[in-house]
Amino acid sequence: MPSTIRVRAQAGDTVTEVQALIQHPMDSGFVKDSNGVLIPPHHIETVTFEHNGKIILTADWGPAVSKDPYIKFSFKGGAKGDALTVTWVDNLGKTDMLEAKLA
Amino acid sequence: MQFGSADYSPNATTRRATLRLLALLGIAGTAGTARADAAPGWPEEAFHQKTEADAVKTLYGKPFEASDKVTLDAPEIAENGAVVPISVSTELPGVTTISILVPENPFTLAASYKFAEGTLPSIGCRLKMAKTSNVVAIVESEGKLYAASKEVKVTLGGCGG
Numbered sequence: 001m002p003s004t005i006r007v008r009a010q011a012g013d014t015v016t017e018v019q020a021l022i023q024h025p026m027d028s029g030f031v032k033d034s035n036g037v038l039i040p041p042h043h044i045e046t047v048t049f050e051h052n053g054k055i056i057l058t059a060d061w062g063p064a065v066s067k068d069p070y071i072k073f074s075f076k077g078g079a080k081g082d083a084l085t086v087t088w089v090d091n092l093g094k095t096d097m098l099e100a101k102l103a
Numbered sequence: 104m105q106f107g108s109a110d111y112s113p114n115a116t117t118r119r120a121t122l123r124l125l126a127l128l129g130i131a132g133t134a135g136t137a138r139a140d141a142a143p144g145w146p147e148e149a150f151h152q153k154t155e156a157d158a159v160k161t162l163y164g165k166p167f168e169a170s171d172k173v174t175l176d177a178p179e180i181a182e183n184g185a186v187v188p189i190s191v192s193t194e195l196p197g198v199t200t201i202s203i204l205v206p207e208n209p210f211t212l213a214a215s216y217k218f219a220e221g222t223l224p225s226i227g228c229r230l231k232m233a234k235t236s237n238v239v240a241i242v243e244s245e246g247k248l249y250a251a252s253k254e255v256k257v258t259l260g261g262c263g264g
Contacts, residue, residue: 015223028231030209045145056222062150064205064213064231066186072227075219 005098009084016078016102018049018057020071020086028063043091044069050085051078078102150212155204155239158211159248162202167241167248170195175240175251181232184257190227191251195244198224202243207236232257 004023009016022044029041047059047069056075078084080102087097149162159167176190191201201224202215213230224242232238232255239252 026231028209046143054219056219058144058217059228060145060150060215060217062210062212062214064208064210066229066231070227070229072190073216073222073225075222077221 003098004096005086005088007084007086007098007100009078009100009102011078011080011082011102015074015076016051017074018072018084020047020049022047022069022086022088022096024067024069024088024090026061026063026065026067026069030063041091044088045091047071047086047088049073050083050087051075052083053085146212146215149215150210152211153209155206155211158204159202159241162212162215163241163243163248165248167250170242170249170251173240173242173249173251175238175253177238177253177255180256180258182258184232184234184259186229187232187238187255187257188227188229189238189240190225191240191242192223192225193242193244193249195224195242195249197245198242199246200241200243201226202241203228203230204239204241205230205232205236206239208233 005020007018007020009018024044025042026044027039027042031039033039041063043063044061048055049057057073059071082102084100084102085097089095146162149158152158152161172193172195174192178187181187189203191203198218200215200217203213204211205213214228216226218224235256237252237254239250242249
């Protein structure tokens with residue numbers, strides 16, 4: 001199965017810009033389906049970004065983050081070929097992880 | 104129809120689905136109860152607060168002040184409340200966290216980011232908004248809280264759709 005995580009990380013002269021897109025329904029728990037039954041909450045709670053094994057950013061998300069979440073940030077340093085690991089955990093305990101190389 | 108993958112494309116069905124989403128977002132749903140299996144470190148209680156003051160108090164336990172050094176980029180008008188692009192950045196030093204709040208949503212706190220040293224205090228993401236609301240960005244810099252806010256008008260629906 002393909003990863004739910006897509007990441008683009010470009011090492012620049014001083015900073016590395018990271019953009020990630022995660023496939024996830026991010027159901028808020030406030031929406032009903034066509035039968036009027038409430039769709040239970042199903043959303044990512046935390047996303048962790050690691051550069052060469054060191055945590056650089058942690059995102060804590062509630063159900064107000066849009067479906068198929070997108071996130072963009074930058075960090076100092078980072079060289080082409082460095083490891084960037086993205087891990088998410090949702091409220092049902094599901095998880096996915098992707099290790100990418102800085103471009 | 105489930106609120107599924109194709110629902111954000113601009114057609115009539117989607118419009119209805121989104122209206123329904125926005126209407127329903129306005130109705131307070133089940134208040135979350137503490138779970139043993141929440142992700143480690145996820146501030147569950149803060150994410151269940153319904154007012155700006157309670158969310159900030161639960162998450163940080165200290166007051167904040169408005170600052171022009173916090174930059175909040177958000178659209179004046181969001182046509183689709185399901186996907187509102189928000190970005191926050193700051194020139195303040197020693198930033199450890201940035202949180203984004205939408206006080207008119209059922210739960211006020213939308214997202215909270217922890218920055219390691221060397222990570223630039225700037226974040227972009229997309230949020231759901233139930234209806235027209237202020238968006239509040241809170242930056243924690245050297246242990247103090249600074250805030251910026253901006254009203255985003257949500258044209259689709261609003262409460263009661």
